[in-house]
Amino acid sequence: MPEHRDVGLQRPGGQQDCPAALIEVRDLRRSYRRQRTSLRHRPAPVEALCGVSFDVPAGHRFGIVGESGSGKSTLLRILCALDAPTSGSVRFDGQEIGGRPERELGFLRQQLQVVFQDPMSALDPRMRVRDIIAEPLIARPEEDAATRVPELLADVGLPPDAGDRFPHQFSGGQRQRISIARALAPRPTVLVADEPVSALDVSVRAQILNLLGDLVKQHALTLVFVSHDLSVVRHVCDTVAVLRRGEIVEQGTVEQVHSAPRHDYTRRLIGAVPTLRGALAGVTAAELASGQGRGSRPAAGTP
Numbered sequence: 001m002p003e004h005r006d007v008g009l010q011r012p013g014g015q016q017d018c019p020a021a022l023i024e025v026r027d028l029r030r031s032y033r034r035q036r037t038s039l040r041h042r043p044a045p046v047e048a049l050c051g052v053s054f055d056v057p058a059g060h061r062f063g064i065v066g067e068s069g070s071g072k073s074t075l076l077r078i079l080c081a082l083d084a085p086t087s088g089s090v091r092f093d094g095q096e097i098g099g100r101p102e103r104e105l106g107f108l109r110q111q112l113q114v115v116f117q118d119p120m121s122a123l124d125p126r127m128r129v130r131d132i133i134a135e136p137l138i139a140r141p142e143e144d145a146a147t148r149v150p151e152l153l154a155d156v157g158l159p160p161d162a163g164d165r166f167p168h169q170f171s172g173g174q175r176q177r178i179s180i181a182r183a184l185a186p187r188p189t190v191l192v193a194d195e196p197v198s199a200l201d202v203s204v205r206a207q208i209l210n211l212l213g214d215l216v217k218q219h220a221l222t223l224v225f226v227s228h229d230l231s232v233v234r235h236v237c238d239t240v241a242v243l244r245r246g247e248i249v250e251q252g253t254v255e256q257v258h259s260a261p262r263h264d265y266t267r268r269l270i271g272a273v274p275t276l277r278g279a280l281a282g283v284t285a286a287e288l289a290s291g292q293g294r295g296s297r298p299a300a301g302t303p
């Protein structure tokens with residue numbers, strides 16, 4: 001498990017006791033228009049984010065947890081400048097990213113890389129793994145892909161000949177390793193991950209989480225990690241914000257939020273989803289707490 005540092009948390013007012021954050025989010029709002037189904041009624045927009053504020057200092061591992069539809073992916077898309085907020089501000093390394101044209105986002109694209117939930121749809125099936133991993137290096141003539149790709153394959157625990165094959169020739173866990181190698185290729189300082197293990201078989205989730213955690217530490221990366229499962233966030237993050245219907249209802253260190261949740265919603269989240277340990281045994285946290293389901297299924301083997 002990662003060590004849990006006592007970190008500066010939400011400080012939208014800009015308190016002076018913390019260093020400037022690498023990522024500063026202030027009063028972020030995003031509404032989507034709903035499709036009109038009647039000529040007479042204009043449906044109310046979906047308020048996906050309703051005033052979200054937080055800071056992520058450099059080198060910290062920040063988790064965002066919430067149920068389906070709470071706005072997690074919307075928030076990440078805006079952090080990565082893949083979508084624009086309706087209002088509010090996102091500053092990366094002191095620079096506002098909202099509303100900037102793509103040609104002015106080079107500084108962000110260089111420093112921030114993303115790992116998505118479904119590695120199969122994130123990887124081009126017609127490309128060999130070597131080319132998939134090397135693609136982000138095209139814009140970096142100083143990097144030698146011929147030496148960098150084998151290094152990256154080794155970093156994510158894949159054999160050197162994996163580069164010759166295509167994505168469909170790998171398991172889900174191995175494909176996520178390829179996605180991680182590709183994300184690390186341009187030597188980012190920030191890794192953003194949107195539910196990177198939820199599409200994977202439970203038996204490989206812990207391995208991919210451990211790999212991510214190790215790589216984040218090894219490369220001293222800042223991590224922004226989204227999951228619907230606090231036990232997963234707890235495995236790789238030191239702080240967490242709990243998102244409910246587009247609002248942060250509480251945030252703190254993962255240990256604080258997990259062991260002493262202040263909000264009912266957080267308590268329900270903790271009780272409703274299987275813990276990582278429980279998931280491996282096929283039981284929920286509530287069942288574990290009540291003693292039901294203990295030993296009901298052995299932990300799955302490694303792939």
Ligand SMILES: Nc1ncnc2c1ncn2[C@@H]1O[C@H](COP(=O)(O)OP(=O)(O)OP(=O)(O)O)[C@@H](O)[C@H]1O
Nearest residue numbers: 032033046048067068069070071072073074075228
């Ligand atoms: N392009 C869109 N157009 C309209 N509504 C959208 C769009 N994208 C998201 N929404 C709505 O915004 C809300 C938040 O969606 P979002 O995908 O951010 O949630 P999420 O927390 O990532 O959910 P999940 O855990 O299922 O991935 C939902 O009500 C969703 O239906």
Ligand SMILES: [Mg+2]
Nearest residue numbers: 072073074194
């Ligand atoms: Mg999502």
